[in-house]
Structures are given as C-alpha cells and as structure tokens.
Amino acid sequence: MTDPQIALFMLGIFIFCVFLGFPIAFTLMAIGIGFGYYAYYDPGRMWRSYNRLEEDAGLWESTQLWLEGFYNNRIFDLFVNQTYTVISNEVLTAVPLFLFMGYIVERANIVDRLFSTLAVATRNLPGALGVATLITCALFATATGIVGAVVTLLGLLALPQMLKMRYNHSFAAGIICAGGTLGILIPPSIMLIVYAATSGVSIVRLYAATLLPGLVLVGLYFIYIVTRAIINPSLAPRPTEDEVPSMPLGKLIWLLTTSFIPLAALILAVLGSILFGLATPTEAASIGALGGILLAAAYRAMTFDRLRESVYLTVRTTAMVCWLFVGSYVFAAVFSYLGGEKVIADFVAGLDLTPVQFLIMAQLIIFLLGWPLEWSEIIIIFVPIFLPLLPMFGIDPLFFGVLVALNLQTAFLTPPMAMSAYYLKGIAPENVKLTEIFAGMLPYCGLVIISMVIMYLFPQIVFSLPDAVYGPSR
Known part of the structure; x- marks a missing residue:
C-alpha cells in the first residue's frame, strides 16, 4: 500500500x-x-x-x-x-470560563422565574406559552451553550405547563428541542470558540458574524409558532384567566426587571465587551463567570454544593474538549503527512464543482455526521478536512463557519439520532411519545435549511456586522 x-x-x-x-x-x-x-x-x-x-x-x-x-x-x-x-492556546482558555458561567446560571433557579414572568407577559399572543418557552430557551441557551442542560431544564419547567394548558404534544416538544439548540449558534457560544481555534478565524469577528443569523433563526421559529397557533388554535389554546392570570402593569414590569433584565444584562455585558473590543474573550468569560456567581448569590441560590458541582462539570467538559483537540491534531498531522489531505483535495478538485455545489456537498456531509457524532467531534475532527479546500472555491472560512453553526442545529433535531429528543424524552411524562417529539422537531429542521439558503442569498447578513465594527477583511 x-x-x-x-x-x-x-x-x-x-x-x-x-x-x-x-x-x-x-x-x-x-x-x-x-x-x-x-x-x-x-x-x-x-x-x-x-x-x-x-x-x-x-x-x-x-x-x-x-x-x-x-x-x-x-x-x-x-x-x-x-x-x-x-x-497553551489562548482562545481555548475561554472555554472553561464560559462553561462555568453556564453551569452556575443553570443551577441558580433563574430560569424558572424567567419562564413564569414571560408566560404572563406574552399571554395575549397566539401560542403564548410557546413564545415564552422560545424566548426563555434562546436567552438561557445563550448563557449556557449546553444543549442538554437547556432542553432538560425547559422540559421540566415548560413542558408540564404547556401540556396542562392542552398544547399538542408534538408542537410543545418541538419548541423546547429547537429552542434548546440555539446556544451552539448564538454567541457567546462554546462551539464558535472551538471553530475559531480550529480554523484560525478571529473569534470576535465570528461572534459578530453569527449574531444576526442567530436572530434570523429565532425570528423564523417565532413566526412559525405564532402562525401555526393562528391557523390551528387547537395546537396551542389561549390560556384562561385561571391558568395564567393577568397582572397589573407595574407588577409585571417589576417581575421583568428582576428576572429577565439581570440575565440579559449579564449576557449583553459579556458579548458587548467582546464585540466592541473592551475585553478579550477570555477576559469577558471571566467577567461572565464572576457575574454568574453574583447573580446566583443575589437570587440566594448560591450554595457550596452547587458551586462544587459547577466546578466539577466545568473541569470534566473542558478536559473532554482539550483531549479531543490533542487527538485531532495528532491524527490530522499524521493523516496529512501520509498524503491523505492531498488525496481528498485532488478528488474534490477532480469533481469540477462550483462553489455552490461544494457548499451543498460539505454541508450535506456535516448534516449526516451530525447523526452519530456530537458537534465537538464534527468541528474538531471533520471540519478541518474541508478548511484547506475553501480557498480553491473562494469561500471565506468565516462564512463557512456560520453555515456550519446553522447546520449543526439539525444534528440535534434530525431523527433517528436527534439527541434533543432523547434529552426531552428522559424527563417527559410517559404519555409523550418519542415519535411525537420527532414529529415536532422536523419543521424546525426545514427552518434551519431555509435560514442557510437565506444566508447564501444574502451574505451581507453574515458580513455586515463584523465589517461595520472591525472593517472589511475580504
């Protein structure tokens, strides 16, 4: 041989x-x-x-x-x-700090207070509880970036409430599963840090590039939930006064001030300090970790056991990511030295693909890899195979990274290996079937694909913010 x-x-x-x-x-x-x-x-x-x-x-x-x-x-x-x-990679130093912030926020009983407040604030919207769940998922997923934690926690909080208010099982489950995956796309995301370390793309430009696409995807989810609730009200019946009582405006503002604003302010402070160059990602993550501790203490939810558990989970997850990088670097170096990378490059060049065809092929492969693998393995092991091919087709690695981040949403939403479904099924009532959860997730896979098409047709959605803040790099 x-x-x-x-x-x-x-x-x-x-x-x-x-x-x-x-x-x-x-x-x-x-x-x-x-x-x-x-x-x-x-x-x-x-x-x-x-x-x-x-x-x-x-x-x-x-x-x-x-x-x-x-x-x-x-x-x-x-x-x-x-x-x-x-x-010694300075970019990866931010990973344990962001993870610690997420684990602290997860254990501080902030999300249940936030969900209850948003349920009251959105009670007059079609699919009100679904909208409240989506907003809570998006905010909490942004704070943690841990899909399993978000889906599990919202499954415990929101799913029983939606089922109690006669929501369709598939409709309710789909909202939680889709909303729970947003943390790997919307910054500050751990996945984006790992991609930046793998590809050499600036993490601050990557954060800026994924912000608008993330909001576009949340907007598509919001439109879908409200539209389905308007067309078929039986999917998401409006809550009665007994189920979700109305509240005086002053009290509602106070609840939003004490539940929504602190967590949103923490996320915006961390993200804003990165995007506007006030702090490096590592420094911002340190601020976020400290802010998470102070927030938990302010809600009287900080205990030694919770702190110890958060540290343990942070160390365990960080070790997994770092050893994946070590193994991937060694594997990739040997694979390239033996000429495997050149074989793949020559094979792709021989296909005579257009840039669009190459993007479709690459995203299809990543989509299929999302069935048996987690996002970390895909980003660290398989995405580097495509990165050397990008200059051949004139594709910016920043743009490619945004498409990958969008694509990886489907890794958690596509049967039969959709991990979001299994996270939710593990804590859902027995009458919620796995097939119903699968059925509820599939429309959101279609919305992810639509968002990827929108990004390709209107690439300025990706490049406008980083170019405006940091200047054009292409």
Whole structure:
C-alpha cells in the first residue's frame, strides 16, 4: 500500500471505531500514534540507540537502551508538542470560563422565574406559552451553550405547563428541542470558540458574524409558532384567566426587571465587551463567570454544593474538549503527512464543482455526521478536512463557519439520532411519545435549511456586522 492509501485506511479505521462506540478522543490519539509510528519511522534514529550497547552491558542498561531505541520516533515528540499547543492556546482558555458561567446560571433557579414572568407577559399572543418557552430557551441557551442542560431544564419547567394548558404534544416538544439548540449558534457560544481555534478565524469577528443569523433563526421559529397557533388554535389554546392570570402593569414590569433584565444584562455585558473590543474573550468569560456567581448569590441560590458541582462539570467538559483537540491534531498531522489531505483535495478538485455545489456537498456531509457524532467531534475532527479546500472555491472560512453553526442545529433535531429528543424524552411524562417529539422537531429542521439558503442569498447578513465594527477583511 502507498502512504496515501494507508492514510485513507487510517481514516476508515477511525470511522469504524466511532460506530463501535469507542471513546473518540482516545481513539484519535491511539490511531494517530499507531500510524504515526509508521509514518515517522526512521531506522537510523532507532538503531543508533542499539549501537551504543556494549558487550558487558548489564540487563538494566540494555533494557534502557532498547526502550530508548523504541521511543526514538518523532511521533512522540509530535504528541507532546501538540498537547502543549492545545494547553497553551489562548482562545481555548475561554472555554472553561464560559462553561462555568453556564453551569452556575443553570443551577441558580433563574430560569424558572424567567419562564413564569414571560408566560404572563406574552399571554395575549397566539401560542403564548410557546413564545415564552422560545424566548426563555434562546436567552438561557445563550448563557449556557449546553444543549442538554437547556432542553432538560425547559422540559421540566415548560413542558408540564404547556401540556396542562392542552398544547399538542408534538408542537410543545418541538419548541423546547429547537429552542434548546440555539446556544451552539448564538454567541457567546462554546462551539464558535472551538471553530475559531480550529480554523484560525478571529473569534470576535465570528461572534459578530453569527449574531444576526442567530436572530434570523429565532425570528423564523417565532413566526412559525405564532402562525401555526393562528391557523390551528387547537395546537396551542389561549390560556384562561385561571391558568395564567393577568397582572397589573407595574407588577409585571417589576417581575421583568428582576428576572429577565439581570440575565440579559449579564449576557449583553459579556458579548458587548467582546464585540466592541473592551475585553478579550477570555477576559469577558471571566467577567461572565464572576457575574454568574453574583447573580446566583443575589437570587440566594448560591450554595457550596452547587458551586462544587459547577466546578466539577466545568473541569470534566473542558478536559473532554482539550483531549479531543490533542487527538485531532495528532491524527490530522499524521493523516496529512501520509498524503491523505492531498488525496481528498485532488478528488474534490477532480469533481469540477462550483462553489455552490461544494457548499451543498460539505454541508450535506456535516448534516449526516451530525447523526452519530456530537458537534465537538464534527468541528474538531471533520471540519478541518474541508478548511484547506475553501480557498480553491473562494469561500471565506468565516462564512463557512456560520453555515456550519446553522447546520449543526439539525444534528440535534434530525431523527433517528436527534439527541434533543432523547434529552426531552428522559424527563417527559410517559404519555409523550418519542415519535411525537420527532414529529415536532422536523419543521424546525426545514427552518434551519431555509435560514442557510437565506444566508447564501444574502451574505451581507453574515458580513455586515463584523465589517461595520472591525472593517472589511475580504
């Protein structure tokens, strides 16, 4: 076999191991080091250690020199260097801080107060409780960026209320599942930080570029919910006075002031300080983490157990992301050294695709990868395969990143591997069937595709804000 064929064989083994359920980070490292030992094997370096053996050398000295010869391979240097590169990456430093902010906010009992207030504030809108759920999901997802946490928490808070008010099971479940995924698109998003570290795109420009597309997607969801409720009121009956009582304007304003405004102010302060250059993402994340602690303390929800749990979850998730990066960097370096990257580039070039066809092909592959894989594996492992091909088609990696972020919404919403559905089913009442949850999510997949088409037809939605704030870069 030639080296490029071995590289493709290496990729095939990795995909096979993923479907078998092996831990992805350690699979990447094991395959990368294993094939890397072959790729970087240098007989001269290895046998130079053996030549140092003397006839009267003892067993201990012989063993030491034999081990030195075995490990005298550049793949181990590469592994150490890539690990250090990941640990010292300044962009990734923001990940644990944003995660900690999200976990603290999640455990501070802020969302239940926010949802109750929005339910009263939107009571006169068609699909009022669905609208309140969407707004709560969008705000909470933005604060945490953790899909499972948002879907689970809103499933516990909003789903029983919507079912109590006679909402259609599929309609109610679809709102929660779709709204819960918004955190991987709307900044400050952990996914965007990971993409920026992978692609080399400026994180502040990426945050600015995804803000308007995120609002467009939320707007499409809002229009869909209200329109469906108007056309078919039985899907979302209007609440009665007993179910959601009206409230004096002054009291409603006070509730909004104490529930909606503090969390919104925290998010805007973090995001605004990044977008306007007042702080780096890491500094802004530090402010957000401190703000989350103060917010939880203000709501009298800060306890030592909650703080300890938040720290533990932050460390666990951060370790997962970092080891994924280490494994991916080692795997990608060996794959490229063996010529696998060039084979893929030559293959795509031979297809004679237009930029539109390439985008469709790339997004379709990412869409399919979203079934068995989480967004982190897709961004860290597979998106770098497409990045070197972008200049060939004249595609800005910033624009490509926005499309990927939109596309990954469908990874959580497309049966049969839609994780949002399983998160919700795990805490939903028994009479809510998994098939009903799947049916409720599918329209939102269509809305995501529509939003991607809108971004392609009107790319100024992506570029207008970063160009206005930071100047054109193209």
